[in-house]
Amino acid sequence: MNTMTDDLKKTEPKTPPVTVGQETYEKHDQSKSDVRACITVDHYDFFYGKTQAIYDAHFVMPEKQVTAIIGPSGCGKSTLIRNINRMNELVDGVSHTGDIRIYSQSIYDPQLEVTELRKRIGMVFQKSNPFPKSIYENVIYSLRVSGQNRKSILDEVCEMSLKASALWDEVKDRLHQSAMSLSGGQMQRLCIARAIANRPEILLMDEPCSALDPIATAKIEELIYELKKDFTIVIVTHNMQQAARVSDMTAFFYMGNLVEFGETKKMFMSPEKKQTEEYITGRFG
Amino acid sequence: MAETQENAEQKIFVQNRRGVAGEAWVWFTAMGLTIGVAMVIGLLSLIGFRGLKVFWPQRAVVLQLQSESGSTQTMAGVITKEQEKAGHYEEGSEKQIEWQIFQGNKEVLGLSYKFVDYTDIQKVEYPLNLIRVERLEYGDAFGFPVSLKTPDGGMIDAGDPAFSGELAKAVKQATRVRKEIKTIEKKQIGKINYAIEDKKIKLKGLERKQKAGTAEAEKINAELKDLFARYEILAAKARQLRDQSAGYVLVYKISSGQEKNLPAEKMVDFYFPNQLNRIERFQRFCHRIFHFLADEPREANTEGGVFPAIFGTFVMTVMMSLFVTPFGVMAAIYLREYAKQGVLVQIVRIAVNNLAGVPSIVFGVFGVGFFVYFVGGSIDQLFFADRLPTPTYGTGGILWASLTLALLTVPVVIVASEESLASVPNGMREGSLACGASKWQTIQRVVLPAAAPGILTGFILAMARGASEVAPLMLVGVVKLAPNLPIDNIFPFMHFDRKFMHLGFHIYDLGFQSPDSEAAKPMVFATTLLLISLVVLLNLSAIWIRERLRKKYVVGTF
Numbered sequence: 001m002n003t004m005t006d007d008l009k010k011t012e013p014k015t016p017p018v019t020v021g022q023e024t025y026e027k028h029d030q031s032k033s034d035v036r037a038c039i040t041v042d043h044y045d046f047f048y049g050k051t052q053a054i055y056d057a058h059f060v061m062p063e064k065q066v067t068a069i070i071g072p073s074g075c076g077k078s079t080l081i082r083n084i085n086r087m088n089e090l091v092d093g094v095s096h097t098g099d100i101r102i103y104s105q106s107i108y109d110p111q112l113e114v115t116e117l118r119k120r121i122g123m124v125f126q127k128s129n130p131f132p133k134s135i136y137e138n139v140i141y142s143l144r145v146s147g148q149n150r151k152s153i154l155d156e157v158c159e160m161s162l163k164a165s166a167l168w169d170e171v172k173d174r175l176h177q178s179a180m181s182l183s184g185g186q187m188q189r190l191c192i193a194r195a196i197a198n199r200p201e202i203l204l205m206d207e208p209c210s211a212l213d214p215i216a217t218a219k220i221e222e223l224i225y226e227l228k229k230d231f232t233i234v235i236v237t238h239n240m241q242q243a244a245r246v247s248d249m250t251a252f253f254y255m256g257n258l259v260e261f262g263e264t265k266k267m268f269m270s271p272e273k274k275q276t277e278e279y280i281t282g283r284f285g
Numbered sequence: 286m287a288e289t290q291e292n293a294e295q296k297i298f299v300q301n302r303r304g305v306a307g308e309a310w311v312w313f314t315a316m317g318l319t320i321g322v323a324m325v326i327g328l329l330s331l332i333g334f335r336g337l338k339v340f341w342p343q344r345a346v347v348l349q350l351q352s353e354s355g356s357t358q359t360m361a362g363v364i365t366k367e368q369e370k371a372g373h374y375e376e377g378s379e380k381q382i383e384w385q386i387f388q389g390n391k392e393v394l395g396l397s398y399k400f401v402d403y404t405d406i407q408k409v410e411y412p413l414n415l416i417r418v419e420r421l422e423y424g425d426a427f428g429f430p431v432s433l434k435t436p437d438g439g440m441i442d443a444g445d446p447a448f449s450g451e452l453a454k455a456v457k458q459a460t461r462v463r464k465e466i467k468t469i470e471k472k473q474i475g476k477i478n479y480a481i482e483d484k485k486i487k488l489k490g491l492e493r494k495q496k497a498g499t500a501e502a503e504k505i506n507a508e509l510k511d512l513f514a515r516y517e518i519l520a521a522k523a524r525q526l527r528d529q530s531a532g533y534v535l536v537y538k539i540s541s542g543q544e545k546n547l548p549a550e551k552m553v554d555f556y557f558p559n560q561l562n563r564i565e566r567f568q569r570f571c572h573r574i575f576h577f578l579a580d581e582p583r584e585a586n587t588e589g590g591v592f593p594a595i596f597g598t599f600v601m602t603v604m605m606s607l608f609v610t611p612f613g614v615m616a617a618i619y620l621r622e623y624a625k626q627g628v629l630v631q632i633v634r635i636a637v638n639n640l641a642g643v644p645s646i647v648f649g650v651f652g653v654g655f656f657v658y659f660v661g662g663s664i665d666q667l668f669f670a671d672r673l674p675t676p677t678y679g680t681g682g683i684l685w686a687s688l689t690l691a692l693l694t695v696p697v698v699i700v701a702s703e704e705s706l707a708s709v710p711n712g713m714r715e716g717s718l719a720c721g722a723s724k725w726q727t728i729q730r731v732v733l734p735a736a737a738p739g740i741l742t743g744f745i746l747a748m749a750r751g752a753s754e755v756a757p758l759m760l761v762g763v764v765k766l767a768p769n770l771p772i773d774n775i776f777p778f779m780h781f782d783r784k785f786m787h788l789g790f791h792i793y794d795l796g797f798q799s800p801d802s803e804a805a806k807p808m809v810f811a812t813t814l815l816l817i818s819l820v821v822l823l824n825l826s827a828i829w830i831r832e833r834l835r836k837k838y839v840v841g842t843f
Contacts (some may be wrong), residue, residue, distance in 0.1 A: 116719045121719075125712055131713060131731050131735075132734055133734070144730070145723070167822070
């Protein structure tokens with residue numbers, strides 16, 4: 001990652017700000033006036049120490065739609081999604097300029113506790129990471145940490161979340177068994193159930209299917225289609241077909257720069273940038 | 286390129302012809318393990334065999350001896366060893382064998398053990414009527430029973446078929462009375478003594494404050510009088526019981542022909558070693574093991590049981606674990622989860638690791654200097670000033686001993702806990718944080734449960750180390766004999782200022798401080814076996830808990 005951005009610095013010392021996303025989104029907004037902006041990435045730069053990972057990203061993700069972030073490895077797409085719920089602050093020596101806003105509130109607002117922010121944003125990771133607890137306790141974990149201990153509420157949330165993540169029928173008879181006894185695909189759906197148990201506004205998915213077989217992948221994709229009725233979803237993926245299948249909007253990142261942002265259909269049919277076309281058609285990346 | 290590949294292939298071929306590379310090392314590693322396992326098994330089986338043999342009721346012999354000078358002698362006892370005679374070996378002469386005989390009757394013969402030359406033995410007999418008596422004083426006695434005197438002046442001859450039953454009844458009654466007396470003396474009188482001491486100290490305190498003649502002091506004096514009166518009543522009761530039990534007297538003849546009287550209240554147990562069948566032998570074996578575990582020591586620890594030492598070891602180990610685990614785990618959490626990883630933390634980590642290599646006696650010295658004299662002395666000044674100059678906490682005790690051992694074992698816990706915390710996958714922490722949990726909630730609800738089996742491993746290691754450590758304990762509270770247990774029925778029930786007995790120290794004391802080392806040897810083996818069993822038992826229970834946790838949290842391998 002570092003070497004790649006270093007290379008970038010050598011070859012392209014001054015990158016012009018890319019504002020394609022903003023324009024595209026405005027066009028998009030005109031056509032569908034009922035769609036609200038959910039996540040606004042506002043001239044955002046991000047640094048690991050002195051290494052810059054994101055260069056002046058600027059685009060808006062619409063509410064209750066699926067936004068896919070694509071690009072080759074090390075392009076900054078994971079960095080971006082992990083910054084939306086400030087997970088990257090766990091790394092030492094990170095810094096940023098610009099802003100990310102959820103609706104109108106900045107995620108860096110000093111009034112806003114980072115735990116409160118993360119309760120509003122669910123996240124699913126590349127490698128499924130269920131806790132060493134029972135299935136039930138896994139799902140209601142976010143309620144437990146918020147101090148919710150009423151059994152009736154917990155039971156209800158558990159059932160609802162597992163149904164929403166299409167896992168209920170498979171595990172309803174063994175809710176109190178260890179989550180470690182599930183299969184890989186089930187574990188990932190359990191993580192989705194856990195992420196949505198708190199009824200967040202946004203669901204971040206960082207390559208949720210990269211460790212799964214095609215059948216489990218298909219199930220999760222179906223699930224994403226269902227979930228977007230209730231949540232704004234941001235998904236990072238390496239799989240071009242997947243981005244095309246599940247997303248409404250697509251952002252293409254290359255070496256820390258947002259190259260193109262637009263409606264998925266349009267972008268896959270007739271990309272505006274040559275780089276995008278080459279990446280989508282598989283000529284590089 | 287192609288050429289080098291060809292070369293490589295050729296090389297592999299050559300290696301295959303010689304055998305797989307590194308095969309010898311596999312053998313070396315296997316050999317290392319085999320030697321280790323063989324040593325452990327050898328040691329354990331030696332201790333196990335010698336330790337259990339102590340309790341097995343062996344057959345007793347009567348030997349007719351005739352020395353070179355022509356004098357004859359009869360000897361009764363148990364053959365304990367057969368060995369080559371040392372020192373008198375001359376070139377060409379035959380090897381001389383000697384037997385070691387446990388002959389008992391210490392009050393007459395002086396030494397319990399004696400060596401006899403094999404060549405001197407004229408006759409070896411196993412008489413059925415040879416009796417072995419376990420006594421309260423002077424160890425065991427061997428002899429031929431003559432008669433039993435009854436309290437009403439009667440006499441039962443040893444030939445009478447009722448003799449054995451009557452004797453058993455007498456011993457049983459004596460044992461019961463002894464138990465009753467012990468209850469009175471230890472529990473009731475002990476309580477009163479405790480109260481008397483307490484009142485006396487209060488009086489002393491009042492005197493110091495120059496309030497000797499006041500109403501308060503008078504009240505305490507009156508209470509003291511009352512306590513003394515109660516003491517007198519109990520003491521009289523005990524005396525009465527003692528007189529009551531007197532009466533039965535066993536008359537027996539020892540091997541030299543001398544006749545001896547032994548009152549029943551001085552007898553603990555008796556049996557005819559040559560009359561037992563296998564099942565009876567086994568019953569007696571179990572019986573003796575039970576008494577070894579449950580009784581208090583007698584005769585400078587060489588007879589009786591080791592219960593206070595077992596109890597002391599157990600309580601000290603548990604207390605040490607209670608001190609060391611929270612501290613060790615908290616330190617490890619801070620080091621691994623909160624501290625910024627840098628030079629300073631690295632130095633701390635190295636220091637902790639090196640602490641594990643400090644000789645344990647150094648910890649003992651530190652325990653005396655810091656815990657006993659400084660902390661204990663200050664506690665005495667502040668809270669027990671009335672008792673001074675008699676120290677309460679300012680002297681070795683079970684509290685200071687367990688704290689010293691906690692200090693000794695804390696590096697083990699820290700290192701093991703840190704390792705297991707480090708092995709919890711980061712994804713799990715991220716998953717928890719992404720759910721809106723704070724860092725502490727994440728550690729408490731996700732990281733610690735996942736790391737628990739590894740932390741318990743450290744705990745097991747620490748416990749095993751602590752339970753078998755002796756050197757520092759000798760400085761901070763272990764004593765040769767402490768019949769008052771650290772936990773008993775007298776308020777406040779837990780007396781952490783008390784000195785205590787420890788199995789490890791018991792072994793040292795028996796083996797090297799005992800007046801008759803030969804007599805103490807079997808007890809050394811038995812106690813060693815017991816200490817090892819106790820440590821194994823503690824470890825197994827901790828391992829059992831760990832396995833249960835592991836099943837619950839099937840993650841990570843430690």
